[in-house]
Each structure stands twice: as C-alpha cells, then as structure tokens.
Amino acid sequence: MPELPEVETVRRQLSRHLPGRIVVAVDVRDPLLTAPAHPDELGLLVGREIRRLGRRGKYLMVHLDDGAVLVVHLRMTGALRWHPPGDDVEGLRFLRAVVTLDDGAHVTFCDQRRFGRMVLLAPGGDPEAYWRGRVGVEPLSAHFDSAALGAALRGRRTPVKAALLNQALVAGVGNIYADEALFEAGVHPETPAGRLSRARVAALADAVARVLARGLDAGGATIRDYSDAEGGAGSMQDLLNVHVREGLPCPRCGTTIVKTRVAQRGTYLCPSCQRKGRR
Numbered sequence: 001m002p003e004l005p006e007v008e009t010v011r012r013q014l015s016r017h018l019p020g021r022i023v024v025a026v027d028v029r030d031p032l033l034t035a036p037a038h039p040d041e042l043g044l045l046v047g048r049e050i051r052r053l054g055r056r057g058k059y060l061m062v063h064l065d066d067g068a069v070l071v072v073h074l075r076m077t078g079a080l081r082w083h084p085p086g087d088d089v090e091g092l093r094f095l096r097a098v099v100t101l102d103d104g105a106h107v108t109f110c111d112q113r114r115f116g117r118m119v120l121l122a123p124g125g126d127p128e129a130y131w132r133g134r135v136g137v138e139p140l141s142a143h144f145d146s147a148a149l150g151a152a153l154r155g156r157r158t159p160v161k162a163a164l165l166n167q168a169l170v171a172g173v174g175n176i177y178a179d180e181a182l183f184e185a186g187v188h189p190e191t192p193a194g195r196l197s198r199a200r201v202a203a204l205a206d207a208v209a210r211v212l213a214r215g216l217d218a219g220g221a222t223i224r225d226y227s228d229a230e231g232g233a234g235s236m237q238d239l240l241n242v243h244v245r246e247g248l249p250c251p252r253c254g255t256t257i258v259k260t261r262v263a264q265r266g267t268y269l270c271p272s273c274q275r276k277g278r279r
C-alpha cells in the first residue's frame with residue numbers, strides 16, 4: 001500500500017509532466033472510483049489547465065486553473081501513471097480511468113482492489129476544510145517534532161502503532177514505515193501511545209521523519225505491487241530493518257525478528273530491541 005514516500009515520489013514525477021497541460025478528455029471506466037459522486041462529475045476537468053501537484057499525507061492533489069482540486073487516494077493498489085504521447089494504454093490491467101492531455105499524453109489510474117478514490121473539490125470552496133479531522137501533521141514538514149508528536153499521542157491508550165497509523169494524528173505513515181520507525185526508536189508497537197516517556201516520543205519523532213526521508217530517497221518501497229508514475233519500482237524494500245523480515249536476524253542485535261498482529265495489521269519487530277513495558 002502506497003504510503004507518504006510512495007505518493008510523494010508519484011507527485012514529483014507527475015510534476016515534471018502535468019503542469020501547463022490542458023485536460024482534453026476524462027474517461028472513467030469504473031463508477032466506484034468517484035463514489036458516492038457520479039463519474040460524470042470528473043467531466044468538469046475537461047478544458048482546464050493543470051497548475052500544480054500537491055500532497056497531504058497519502059492523498060495526491062491536482063490543482064486546476066479555476067481553483068478546483070482533484071484529490072486522488074491510491075489506497076491499497078491504486079497506481080497513477082503518466083504515459084508519453086503515442087503510448088497505447090488500452091492493454092493495461094485493472095484500468096479504471098484515462099485522462100487525455102493536450103499534448104497527446106495520458107494519465108491512467110489502474111487499481112486491482114478498487115479501493116482507490118477520486119474526489120473533485122469544486123472551485124471557491126475551502127480545500128483545507130476537506131483535510132480537517134482527516135489528515136494530521138505532515139511528518140516531513142517543519143511542523144513535525146517531538147512536541148507535535150507528543151501532542152498527537154497524549155492521553156491515548158491505543159497501541160502506539162495504531163496511533164501512528166491514524167491518519168488524523170500523523171499524515172502518511174502506514175504499515176511499512178510505522179514498523180520501521182518503532183524499531184529505530186526501540187519502541188514496542190503495543191506500548192500505549194500516551195504512556196511513552198518524553199525521551200521515547202522524541203526518539204520516535206526523529207525515527208518517523210528519518211525512515212520516511214529514507215523511503216523517499218529510495219523512490220518508495222515496492223513490496224507487492226507499488227509502481228511509480230513512470231512504471232518503475234522503488235528500492236526501499238532492500239533497506240528495511242524489520243518489516244516483512246520475519247525469521248531473519250535483527251540487523252542491530254541478531255535476535256530473530258517476529259511477526260505479530262497490532263491494530264489489525266501484520267506487525268514486525270525485534271523482541272530484544274523493542275522490549276514490551278519499556279517506556
């Protein structure tokens with residue numbers, strides 16, 4: 001599932017191709033993509049110029065010249081991809097939408113599991129209203145530090161991993177980067193979020209920012225099916241310390257990495273480096 005580094009990689013690639021282009025056609029092949037809105041709503045994009053690409057957490061944003069914003073959520077298996085003019089896109093598997101641009105290039109959205117969504121925010125609205133309560137602090141922004149993470153976790157009895165996965169608290173962290181950040185901070189994923197010491201919160205804030213930055217440098221992680229906007233793979237999967245490394249030795253202490261279940265998600269940890277009860 002694409003997380004912040006994967007979505008940001010897609011955003012940066014699309015930013016090289018889309019700004020200044022005009023949308024000439026939008027063909028939605030799967031009505032679920034825009035649900036509960038009717039797919040015809042995306043017809044409002046036709047004739048509009050794309051100004052820039054933005055991102056909040058795991059959501060991509062396409063800003064149009066009339067102030068409208070197309071929000072794209074890749075969810076489990078969604079893949080947004082740019083194809084140069086002349087490329088045939090009809091043979092793509094799980095093709096859900098095709099956007100044609102004025103230079104003949106296409107942007108496709110393919111999605112095997114069909115959880116991905118597109119939402120068109122009308123011009124004149126307050127785009128920030130869409131994010132309120134939905135997406136929390138951006139962990140690669142200057143607003144994210146131990147104080148911000150501490151405020152997000154304060155008073156919470158849920159496992160710290162569940163808190164990290166809660167998009168309304170910290171934006172863009174998913175299962176891969178949560179496991180990696182908890183390992184690097186030496187925090188057991190089941191530790192109640194609000195019970196972490198100030199020092200552990202600081203270590204965790206550093207670790208979250210560090211693993212996300214590393215993921216971004218690596219162009220994301222391709223573990224099952226993530227591919228970037230140009231059809232390429234990331235290499236973060238080669239740099240993981242614990243995630244999907246069950247049965248392998250911990251790179252720090254040699255203890256065997258175990259898999260458990262926290263917050264309904266497969267969770268990987270080193271039982272020596274991440275002791276339960278340590279705060």
Ligand SMILES: [Zn+2]
Pocket residue numbers: 250251252253254255270271272273274
């Ligand atoms: Zn270890």
